[in-house]
Amino acid sequence: MDKVKITQEQADAIKHFKKVYPEKFRGMRYQEFYDALINGYEIEPEFKVGDWIVVTFELHTTIYGKTMKITNVDKSHAVGHDICFGLDGEGIVYQNEIRHATPEEIEQEKERRWWNKHGRDVWELKVGDVLMNKYDREIFHVNNIDGGVFTEYTSDFLVWRYLKEECKVVCFAENRLDVSQ
Structure with a gap:
């Protein structure tokens, strides 16, 4: 040549x-x-289905600042945008309107979704809930919630920090089969 x-x-x-x-x-x-x-080019998306992102565009008022999961990637028909991203059925955003979520944000969102799936806010405990220490497997039955969580085995309340770090929910009060509702 x-x-x-x-x-x-x-x-x-x-x-x-x-x-x-x-x-x-x-x-x-x-x-x-x-x-x-x-010959032209095609932009490889920086984001893909399954990625956790945070919406950074303030005009998305209902989802701004939220940690969400990309559920689909589609060709965009908007001028200046080649692709768009569907988010958990809550709308569509463009690449310049989102960023990757940090590991901490992802963990918080997964925890929020888990509690929400059970009809509760994060660490919203109710009388009758059953908790277990993750390390020594000791079981706690929540008897009272008043400035702390009181259980049947202790007269002291369990500190919220201890609960969040060392305990997990074994059964919610409304799902217990050993007590009548």
Whole structure:
């Protein structure tokens, strides 16, 4: 293949381009860049189905700041956007309106969803709930909630921090089969 004949001005422009912009390609070879310019390109989504994200666009008033899961990726028909992301059945957002959730945000959202699935706010305990210490497997029956959680085995209340770090719910009061409702 013969080399392309160009002017000195064009050669200087290419030299300048190679000097100034190599880091802008993010690992893309010049041939790939050329092919993208000539043949067109398709944007690989930074996000995929199953990713946990946080909505950062304030005009999404009902989901702004929420940690959500991407449920589908579709071609966008909006000008300036190639793809859009469906979120847990709560609308569609674009790539510039979201960010990846941190591990802490993901853990908090999973916990919130677990409690919500059981009809409760996070660590909303009720009399009759059964808890278990994750380490020594000691069982606690919640008898009273008044400034702390009182159980049948102790006269002292269990500190909320202790509950959240060391205990888990074994059974919610409304699901117990050993007591009549």
